[in-house]
Amino acid sequence: MSETLWRLGAVDIAAGIREGRFSCVEVMEAQIDRLHEANPWVNAITVDLSEGALEAASEADAAVHAGHVLGPLHGVPVTIKENVDQEGQATTNGVAALAEVLATENAPVVDNLIKAGAIVIGRTNTPEFSLRWFTGNPWRGDTLNPWNEKKTPGGSSGGAAAGAALGLGAIAHGNDLGGSLRYPAYCCGLATIRPSLGRIPAYNASAVAERPPSMQLMSVQGPIAREVKDLRLALSAMARADSRDPWWVPAPHLGTDDETLPRVAYCPDPAGDGVDPFVARAVVQAAQTLAEAGYAVEEATPPLVREIAEEWGTLLFTEIEHMLAPVIREHGSADLLRVLELSEAAYPSTDLDGYLRTLAQRTGRIRSWCAFLEQYPLVLLPVSGEPPFGADEDLAGAERMSEIQAAQRTLVVANYLGLPAAVVPTGLHDDMPMGVQIIGARFREDLCLDAAERIEAASGMLSERLWSSEDEV
Numbered sequence: 001m002s003e004t005l006w007r008l009g010a011v012d013i014a015a016g017i018r019e020g021r022f023s024c025v026e027v028m029e030a031q032i033d034r035l036h037e038a039n040p041w042v043n044a045i046t047v048d049l050s051e052g053a054l055e056a057a058s059e060a061d062a063a064v065h066a067g068h069v070l071g072p073l074h075g076v077p078v079t080i081k082e083n084v085d086q087e088g089q090a091t092t093n094g095v096a097a098l099a100e101v102l103a104t105e106n107a108p109v110v111d112n113l114i115k116a117g118a119i120v121i122g123r124t125n126t127p128e129f130s131l132r133w134f135t136g137n138p139w140r141g142d143t144l145n146p147w148n149e150k151k152t153p154g155g156s157s158g159g160a161a162a163g164a165a166l167g168l169g170a171i172a173h174g175n176d177l178g179g180s181l182r183y184p185a186y187c188c189g190l191a192t193i194r195p196s197l198g199r200i201p202a203y204n205a206s207a208v209a210e211r212p213p214s215m216q217l218m219s220v221q222g223p224i225a226r227e228v229k230d231l232r233l234a235l236s237a238m239a240r241a242d243s244r245d246p247w248w249v250p251a252p253h254l255g256t257d258d259e260t261l262p263r264v265a266y267c268p269d270p271a272g273d274g275v276d277p278f279v280a281r282a283v284v285q286a287a288q289t290l291a292e293a294g295y296a297v298e299e300a301t302p303p304l305v306r307e308i309a310e311e312w313g314t315l316l317f318t319e320i321e322h323m324l325a326p327v328i329r330e331h332g333s334a335d336l337l338r339v340l341e342l343s344e345a346a347y348p349s350t351d352l353d354g355y356l357r358t359l360a361q362r363t364g365r366i367r368s369w370c371a372f373l374e375q376y377p378l379v380l381l382p383v384s385g386e387p388p389f390g391a392d393e394d395l396a397g398a399e400r401m402s403e404i405q406a407a408q409r410t411l412v413v414a415n416y417l418g419l420p421a422a423v424v425p426t427g428l429h430d431d432m433p434m435g436v437q438i439i440g441a442r443f444r445e446d447l448c449l450d451a452a453e454r455i456e457a458a459s460g461m462l463s464e465r466l467w468s469s470e471d472e473v
Contacts, residue, residue: 005030010076010170010230017075024075028057031077042144044163045122053121071117078118079169094128096139097331108201108242109221116237125159128336151388154184161188171234177219179411182423186383189433189462192224197418200238201245212319218415226463228453251443265300265376271409275385282426286436293454303368309409312416313347321349342401373441383437422448425462
């Protein structure tokens with residue numbers, strides 16, 4: 001049995017432990033064996049915490065035997081991205097100069113997972129300052145995509161996604177300022193939910209200053225998993241209140257008792273830039289799946305996608321230039337400085353007047369989407385306009401960077417608007433995962449996940465195909 005326990009998701013692990021079918025230690029031993037077998041290949045987990053995890057598993061078994069009330073994630077192995085605080089660990093954010101920044105307390109999302117009974121097995125890789133859709137840094141090295149080493153695993157939560165795809169933990173923690181949960185899930189054939197702003201509390205005590213305004217408005221914490229049902233469980237656990245985050249909102253996790261399936265707008269090319277035909281095909285096929293499941297599906301273009309993406313870039317890179325660039329230029333590698341240069345060329349920073357006008361305009365963009373979501377409570381879009389990029393293609397020059405930024409326009413919309421967005425795989429193209437994105441109204445993660453689950457049922461869990469090919473080798 002131990003040989004197969006690492007393949008189980010969070011829901012099945014928690015149920016098996018609660019029902020006495022296997023122990024927390026058995027789960028953890030299988031998980032540790034898998035970590036030591038698979039991680040050297042992809043370099044997803046950069047800090048191996050398996051020794052402490054095994055001790056925690058033994059304590060978790062003692063709680064079971066004592067008849068204690070068990071948390072919803074009791075005994076479930078999870079990973080934590082290296083850019084949030086975990087007590088006693090360095091919050092490196094992919095930067096060697098931060099290796100001595102040891103956290104004195106857990107970030108809220110880490111606390112919430114542990115309070116729910118989860119056991120942290122390791123910390124996952126991220127690019128320097130978490131600023132790329134690729135994952136690698138000179139200190140920790142590159143994280144490889146387990147489907148194809150020549151493709152990006154996504155970023156910045158690429159370590160989280162590559163590990164989850166190979167069974168290194170049942171839930172992977174990540175965060176999302178410009179698609180950093182959703183793009184890695186897409187590249188690695190996984191499911192994720194970018195929660196609404198305010199759903200999951202966030203705070204790093206190790207930070208020397210508060211984040212700039214738009215980063216506070218556009219960044220969220222969230223889970224990556226192999227199955228949608230595990231996202232539901234993880235989201236509920238992660239979302240527990242924490243007074244350290246004043247943006248947290250006590251919103252319910254479920255909507256009304258209305259059983260009517262919501263209307264869905266689907267749009268293969270919402271920015272009008274042109275998308276890869278296989279990207280468009282994935283959206284159309286997912287729309288057909290939802291229609292067959294009883295959803296009212298119509299082709300319709302959501303408002304202002306191109307404009308919203310441009311404004312996202314204006315706000316983000318203006319803040320980076322004024323508040324973060326000096327630190328990045330001091331501690332960043334030549335590759336990161338090249339990416340920053342190319343990104344700032346694609347999204348030039350603006351002056352104070354331009355920044356304030358853009359920030360004010362954000363409310364109008366949200367208002368336009370609220371009206372659209374009133375008509376179509378779910379919006380089915382591409383994750384990216386292209387299949388997963390080749391490794392380090394953001395270093396190829398200004399033209400390629402512009403193409404990458406254009407491909408990611410549908411990705412950054414949810415960040416700018418503060419809306420929930422699920423990603424779910426739809427199948428393979430050229431032996432690489434493809435997937436779609438489902439955006440919903442604020443705090444309607446439940447609707448996004450419901451639709452994602454319907455698509456997952458039609459497509460299957462891609463990681464099982466990855467493991468099958470691994471077993472054949």
